[in-house]
Amino acid sequence: MSVIAPNFKLSEFIKSILDNLFWILLIMALIGFPAIQLVLFFIEMPVINGELLTPFLALTWLIDPSRSLPIIKAFMTTDLFRVAAFPGFGFAALIAAGTIFVERKMLAKLQLRVGPFYCGKIEGILQLMGDGLKLISKEIIIPAKADKPLFWAAPVLFVATAAAFVALIPVAPGWVVADVDVGLLAVFAVIGFFPIITILSAWSANSKFPFIGGIRALYQMVSFEIPLILSLLGVVILTGTLNLSEIAASQSSFPWIIFLPIGAIVFFITMLAELERIPFDLPEAESEIVAGWLTEFSGMMYGLVQLGTYLKLYAFAGLFVVLFLGGWSGPMIWPPFPEEIITEGIELGPVTAQFPGLPVFSQEMLNGTVWFVLKTVGVIFFILLPRGVFPRIRVDMLLDLGWKKLIGLAFVNIFIALGLLYAGILGPGGIF
Amino acid sequence: MSFKKIRSKKCAYLFIQKLGFKAKLVGELAGNYSTVVLMFGFAVAAMAPALVISRMLSPRKRSNPVKFLPMECGQVPTGEGRTHFMMQYYAYILMFVVFDVVAIFLYAWGSTILYLPKDATLPIIGFLAIVFGAMAFALHQSGRRDIW
Structure with missing residues (x-):
């Protein structure tokens, strides 16, 4: 029994929202705007562009796009925009939401089911929103003997760590939240936090299934972290830098997957293991240990962990694209902006509006973003695909695979990179 | 300070510059990472309200103590x-502690290999041989079920 479900009517819900909107507008119009005007007349206003900023001028700035556009452009260069919207949280969350929907539909098609169908008329496109509403209205049950502060903090920490991972992925030239000199080492540092958070949440739940799942997650992430680190050393040897933007920029003529396919395969397999995707989903093995380390999470806490998982999936796919598939590089497919937008402005019927400096994003940036998203979506498709194809492997097979086969292949990859460098094929003075 | 010391210091500085560390101060270098922390903080600030709103919207009934027992498929x-x-896999955790450091140490060599003389690769190959030997021995020992 929940609060929303029994008496919920969509029409009444919409009516209540409209009512609230009406009252807010009324109060703003009667009290808010006069109050702002009164306050503004008593404050000494600054001089901007040689004009005294009067309240009238401030209001015209809001309405005149040619004056408010520079403000928007200036806002877009700030850290806040990058963190909250474009290469950061908003962009990644959007891709994560798309991934969840595509995964459910694709998995259903692979297993000859229909998948989400009813919610939102067109192929269940609003299913995710419905699930979100359901999760947020469900009761959060915490086991009686749990370590409560840790248990509450674990999902939030998981999402936040995944977001810190997203911050390091460059999307387009110059468009990265944190452009750090040793970006790849920072990525390893962030990845190293995930087993800690997993084991922390499993320990704090004080329940058997989460604990077994958490221990399994620890073994798995620990076994696959060394092949993951070693498989990327080949790229670092050939580029001579640890900065992810420079690594992506170094692949403008060819991607590294051509010369280092073994490293790419090893990285892809370790990526699946770090993400707990299906051949390696021992920590969440739903047919053995209920839901693994997620067993005691209910309601929105589970929703947050899922969001963090898919943010992490996007970040790993982006890392694969940046390191092996050339990041944003690709032929120019974005059409150039027509000259008259810049010189004459936009014509909308009888009105011609002139916006100086209108193309907010450059052509290179949009083209790079399109290529990055296309490649990332391709990699995400190959991450999702094994879920419909493979069974789960045993834990001893997992350890054997991680410690013997993948580490050996990673060293083979390093020696291939060294051979390419010293044979004079790649690197400074090389053929390419 | 002798000439040699100054020269070695200058060499080290040039070497650091070659690596691409544009910052001269440690604080400047660390300042680059503030956006990572900012992203972390933004995610916390954006996602913690979801839990609070959920707590406000959802029902809270403490009627039944069985409800708050740990999940064991219906059993008490x-x-x-x-x-x-699981003790038999504990050896792999110990191995991780050692070989993770080794793997990261290889990055210090791998990222500077374009600026190093070619002779510098030989000691690393020797080091790798020792690592392989150690790893093979450790894997053999952790595979032995009778001692764990």
Whole structure:
């Protein structure tokens, strides 16, 4: 029994929202705007562009796009925009939401089911929103003997760590939240936090299934972290830098997957293991240990962990694209902006509006973003695909695979990179 | 300070510059990472309200103590919740502690290999040989079920 479900009517819900909107507008119009005007007349206003900023001028700035556009452009260069919207949280969350929907539909098609169908008329496109509403209205049950502060903090920490991972992925030239000199080492540092958070949440739940799942997650992430680190050393040897933007920029003529396919395969397999995707989903093995380390999470806490998982999936796919598939590089497919937008402005019927400096994003940036998203979506498709194809492997097979086969292949990859460098094929003075 | 010392210091500085560390101060270098922390903080600030709103919207009924028992598929749980630490895989955790550091150490060599003389690769190959030997021995020992 929940609060929303029994008496919920969509029409009444919409009516209540409209009512609230009406009252807010009324109060703003009667009290808010006069109050702002009164306050503004008593404050000494600054001089901007040689004009005294009067309240009238401030209001015209809001309405005149040619004056408010520079403000928007200036806002877009700030850290806040990058963190909250474009290469950061908003962009990644959007891709994560798309991934969840595509995964459910694709998995259903692979297993000859229909998948989400009813919610939102067109192929269940609003299913995710419905699930979100359901999760947020469900009761959060915490086991009686749990370590409560840790248990509450674990999902939030998981999402936040995944977001810190997203911050390091460059999307387009110059468009990265944190452009750090040793970006790849920072990525390893962030990845190293995930087993800690997993084991922390499993320990704090004080329940058997989460604990077994958490221990399994620890073994798995620990076994696959060394092949993951070693498989990327080949790229670092050939580029001579640890900065992810420079690594992506170094692949403008060819991607590294051509010369280092073994490293790419090893990285892809370790990526699946770090993400707990299906051949390696021992920590969440739903047919053995209920839901693994997620067993005691209910309601929105589970929703947050899922969001963090898919943010992490996007970040790993982006890392694969940046390191092996050339990041944003690709032929120019974005059409150039027509000259008259810049010189004459936009014509909308009888009105011609002139916006100086209108193309907010450059052509290179949009083209790079399109290529990055296309490649990332391709990699995400190959991450999702094994879920419909493979069974789960045993834990001893997992350890054997991680410690013997993948580490050996990673060293083979390093020696291939060294051979390419010293044979004079790649690197400074090389053929390419 | 002798000439040699100054020269070695200058060499080290040039070397650091070659690596691409544009910052001269440690604080400047660390300042680059502030956006990572900012992203972390933004995610916390954006996602913690979801839990608070959920707590406000959702029902909270403490009617039944069975409801708050740990999940054990309908059974009433017995014994400790934190149980079953699988000892036979503990060796892999110990191996991780050693070889993770080795793997990161290889990055210090790998990222500077374009600026190093070619002779510098030989000691690393020797080092790798020792690592292989150690790893093979450790894997053999952790595979032995009778001692764990």
